[in-house]
Amino acid sequence: MTRLLPLALLAGLVALPLALGANPYLLNALIVTGILTIGAMSLNLLLGFTGQLSLGHIAFFGIGAYVSALTSLGFDVELGFGLRAVHEPWPPVVGFLLATVAAGACGYLIGRLSFRVRGAYFVIVTISFAEVVRLVALNWVELTQGPLALTNIPAFTLGLPGLGFWTLKSKLQNYYLVLAVGTLCYLLIARLVHSRFGRAMRGLKENESLALSVGINATRTLTVAAVISAAMAGAAGSLYAHYLRIIDPDVFLFATTVTMVIMVVAGGKGTLMGPVVGGLIFGLLPVALRPVMAPEAQWIVYGLVLIVILFVLPRGIVPGMAARLGRRPARSAPVLEASPAVPQ
Amino acid sequence: MDELIQHLVNALILGGTYALLGIGLTLIFGIMNVVNFTHGALYTVGAYVMYLTVAALGLNFFLALPVAILGGLVLGAVIEVALLRPFRGSDIDTTMLVMIGAGIILQSGTLWTFGGVAKAIPSPFPEAPLQIGMVSVSWLRLFVLGAALALIALTYALINRTKLGLAMRAAFQDSDTAALMGVDVRRIYTATFALGSSLAAAAGALLGPVYVVFPQMGGLAELKAFAIVILGGLGNVTGAAIGGFILALAEELGAGYVSSGYRDAMGFLIIIAVLLCRPTGLFAKAERIG
Numbered sequence: 001m002t003r004l005l006p007l008a009l010l011a012g013l014v015a016l017p018l019a020l021g022a023n024p025y026l027l028n029a030l031i032v033t034g035i036l037t038i039g040a041m042s043l044n045l046l047l048g049f050t051g052q053l054s055l056g057h058i059a060f061f062g063i064g065a066y067v068s069a070l071t072s073l074g075f076d077v078e079l080g081f082g083l084r085a086v087h088e089p090w091p092p093v094v095g096f097l098l099a100t101v102a103a104g105a106c107g108y109l110i111g112r113l114s115f116r117v118r119g120a121y122f123v124i125v126t127i128s129f130a131e132v133v134r135l136v137a138l139n140w141v142e143l144t145q146g147p148l149a150l151t152n153i154p155a156f157t158l159g160l161p162g163l164g165f166w167t168l169k170s171k172l173q174n175y176y177l178v179l180a181v182g183t184l185c186y187l188l189i190a191r192l193v194h195s196r197f198g199r200a201m202r203g204l205k206e207n208e209s210l211a212l213s214v215g216i217n218a219t220r221t222l223t224v225a226a227v228i229s230a231a232m233a234g235a236a237g238s239l240y241a242h243y244l245r246i247i248d249p250d251v252f253l254f255a256t257t258v259t260m261v262i263m264v265v266a267g268g269k270g271t272l273m274g275p276v277v278g279g280l281i282f283g284l285l286p287v288a289l290r291p292v293m294a295p296e297a298q299w300i301v302y303g304l305v306l307i308v309i310l311f312v313l314p315r316g317i318v319p320g321m322a323a324r325l326g327r328r329p330a331r332s333a334p335v336l337e338a339s340p341a342v343p344q
Numbered sequence: 345m346d347e348l349i350q351h352l353v354n355a356l357i358l359g360g361t362y363a364l365l366g367i368g369l370t371l372i373f374g375i376m377n378v379v380n381f382t383h384g385a386l387y388t389v390g391a392y393v394m395y396l397t398v399a400a401l402g403l404n405f406f407l408a409l410p411v412a413i414l415g416g417l418v419l420g421a422v423i424e425v426a427l428l429r430p431f432r433g434s435d436i437d438t439t440m441l442v443m444i445g446a447g448i449i450l451q452s453g454t455l456w457t458f459g460g461v462a463k464a465i466p467s468p469f470p471e472a473p474l475q476i477g478m479v480s481v482s483w484l485r486l487f488v489l490g491a492a493l494a495l496i497a498l499t500y501a502l503i504n505r506t507k508l509g510l511a512m513r514a515a516f517q518d519s520d521t522a523a524l525m526g527v528d529v530r531r532i533y534t535a536t537f538a539l540g541s542s543l544a545a546a547a548g549a550l551l552g553p554v555y556v557v558f559p560q561m562g563g564l565a566e567l568k569a570f571a572i573v574i575l576g577g578l579g580n581v582t583g584a585a586i587g588g589f590i591l592a593l594a595e596e597l598g599a600g601y602v603s604s605g606y607r608d609a610m611g612f613l614i615i616i617a618v619l620l621c622r623p624t625g626l627f628a629k630a631e632r633i634g
Contacts, residue, residue: 053437113619120379120436120578124570125619128612131567139605254563258444265441296456303448307427310442314434 006186006273013179017172026287027171033283034178035240036256038185040263040275042232045189047261048269049198050225051205056110056126058257059133060230063106064099064237065247066137066144069153071095072242077143092156096238103234104227111226112219127254134252149248156242174243181239182276185232190272192228201225202270255299262302266309268316277318346478347600355589355596357485360492361547363588365565366572367499367581368543374579375516375536377436381443382423383544384566385450388559390416390545391552392454395465398553405468409491409549416545417538424537429530447566455559462556488550495546496585502539503581512536516579544569564608571611577624590614 020026039061046052074089106129114125137144144150156168156177168174192198200221203211212218241247259282267278282302289298313320365387372380393415397408427446431439469483503509514522515532523529547565555561572591576583591611599607 047437051437053440113616120373121574121619123379123440124574125615127567127570128615132609132612135606135609139603258448261441261444294456296452299452300449300456303445303452306445306448307442310438310445311430314438 006276009273009276010183017175024171027175029284029287031171031174031178031243032240033279034175034182035236035243036260036283037263037276037279038178038182038236038239039233039256040260040267040279041182041185041189042229042236043260044264044269044275045192045229045232046225047264048271048274049193049201049205050222052222052226053123053261054126054226054229055123055254055257055261056128056130057229057233057260058252058254059126059130060103060106060233061237061240061256062130062133062137062247062252064103064234065241065251066150066237067102067234068092068095068099068238069150069241069247070143071098072154073150073152075143089154092154092238092242093158095242096156096235099234099238100231101234103237104231107226107228107230108223110230111223130252130254130257134249137249137252144249147248149246150241151246153241153245153247155245168242174239178239178243181235185235186272186276188228188232193272197221197224205270259302262306265306266317268318268320271316271318274316274318278316281317350479351596351600352593353479353481355593357481357489357592358596359589359592360489360496361551361588362568362572362592363496363585364492364543364547364550365569366576366584366588367496368540368547369569370573370576370579370581370584371512371543372537372540373573374581375512376428376533377439378428378443378537379436379440380537380540381440381447381566382450382541383447383569384562384564385447385454386416386419386541386544386562387548387565388454388557388562389419389450390548391465391557391561392458392548393545394549394552395463395557398465399463405466405553409546412549413542413546417542419545420538420541421534423541424534428533428537432530432533451559451562458559460559462558464556465553467553484553488554491550492547495543499539499543500581508532508535568608568611571615574615575618 016030017027039057042060043054043057046054070087071090072092072095074087075085076087077085079085110126110129114122138146140146141148154167156174158166158168158177166173168177193201200211200216203214203216204218204221208218237251240251263278263282264275265278266282267276268274282305285301286298289301293301309316365383369380369383372378372383390412393412394408397403397411398405403411423446427442428439431442467484469487473480473482474486501509503512511522511527511532512535514525514527515529515536519529522532548562551565568591572584572587575587575590576585591614594610594614595607598610
C-alpha cells in the first residue's frame, strides 16, 4: 500500500493537466507548489534524516535562482582593483547545472562552519547566512540590479543537437519539467536514504554516541548531507528563475523557508512521501483559502495548522496515516537499537 | 575624530536596547532550552502597545512604557502556559517549530489588525538635540538609553537578589535537582518566559518612538537578538548584555565607514566570525549551557 502510493500519486500528477484542461491559474499554482515541494524534499534530507534544522534554506534556493539567471543573462561587473568580470550569456541548462554546483558549494561551507557546534547554532548560522546573501542581492546593484530585479530571464531550452530544441515557454511544459525534476530528486533521496550513507545519517540522528562508536564520521556525513540538500534547493531555485523569468531579492524571504519547514513537518519529517504530501497540501492551501480570506489571515491559518499538527500528529500526516492504516512505515524503524545511558 | 565620537555615542544608545533584547532571549534559552521565535513578534507587540496607549488613547508617554512592558509580560505568560507547557520534555526542534507557528500568528495578527502602513509614536521630548561640541544626541535617545540601563539593572537585581531569581538560577543549573529541592519548576518556566518577553516588549516600546512602528519590524530585531546571544554564548546573561553593545558598535562603525547598505549584515558576519574562532561565545567560561 505505502509502496504503491508514490506511483499512484505520480500517475495522478501526470494526468492532472488533462483533467484540469488549460486553467492557467491552477497550473501556475501547481508549478510553484512543485518547485517549493522540491525545496521541501531537500530540506527534509537535513531536517528529517539528520535532525539538523536549516532555517536559511531559502539562501540555497535563492543562490540557485540568481546563479542560473545570471549565467543565462550574462553580466559585466567592475570588481575593483581594475579587475572586471564579463560574462557572455550561456544556455539556461548550463545555468541550471551551475546553480546546483554553486548552491552545493555554499552548503559545503555552511556545513563545515557550523557542524562543529550544531543544534541551535546550526539553525542560527543558516538564518544569518540567508540574511547576508539577501543583503548582497539587494546592495550589489551592478550585478543583481538590486530591488529593480533581474528581468527577461530566458526560459529553459531542452533538446539534443540534430533532434531540434524546444523552448519551454508554456505553463504546461514547465509543469512537466518541474514534475520530472521533482521525481528525479525523489528517486535520488530514496536511493540515498537506503544506502550505507543513509543509514549513517539516521544513525547519527537517533543515537550519536553509538553511531560515533561504530565508526561513523559525524561531521563528514552531515556535511555531505548539507551539500546534497543545498544543491537540490539550488536546482529548485533555477527552475523558479526560468519559470517566472524575473527574480528580485524578495526570493530570499524568511517566510518561504517557513513554508518549506511547515510542508516537511506537517507531511512527516524523515519520510520520503512526507514533504510531497505536505508540499501539495500547503502549496495548494492558498488556492483554497484565497476566495475566503486575506493573505494575512492565510498566514494565521498556516501558523495555527503548524501548531495543531505538532499537538495532534507530532510525527506528521504520512506517519500518522500509516499508523492508522495499521502499518508502520519502514522509514521510521530505528536503525540503531540502544537504551539511553541515563534514563530521562 | 568628532565623527568617531558620534558613532560611539550612537552605538552606546542603540546598544542598550540590543542588550535588553539579547538578555530576554538568552534567559529563555538558558533556563528553558527553547529557541524563542516569538521574540521579534513580542518586540513588535511592545511597540504597538506603546503606539496604542500614546497615540490612540492619549495616555502619558512615561506611563505607556510600563503598560507595554506589562503587555509583554502577560502575553509571554499566556504563550508559555498555552503552547510551551504541553510540549515540556519534547526535543528542542519541536518547541522551536511551535514558537515559529506562534510567531507567524502574532506577526500576521498585527499586520491584519493595524495594516502595513508604518506609524509614528509622538514623544514628549524637545526636537532640538543636546549638542556637546560637534556631537549631538536627541533627548529621546538619551531617555531610551537611561531606561534600557535601568531595566538591565532591574533584571540583574531580580536574578541575583530575589528568591525568584535564586530559583531561576537553580533551574538553569539543574532543573531536576531544583525540583527535588522544592522549586516549582513549572512556575519558574512561566516566570522566565514572561520576563524574557517583557524585555523584548520593552525594547520595542523604547525603539518604537525613535524609528517608526510597522508589523515586520520584529523580524530583523529577532535575528539581531540571535546574533547577540551567540556572541555572548547561549544562556550567558552578562555575555548578552555586552554582546548587545558590541553588535551596536559593529553596526555603527560598519555603516559609517564601510557601507550603510550592509549595516544589518554586520551581526551575521560577527556570528560567522565568532563560530569560526570561539564557537561557545566570547564570554563562555564558568557558566553552563542548558
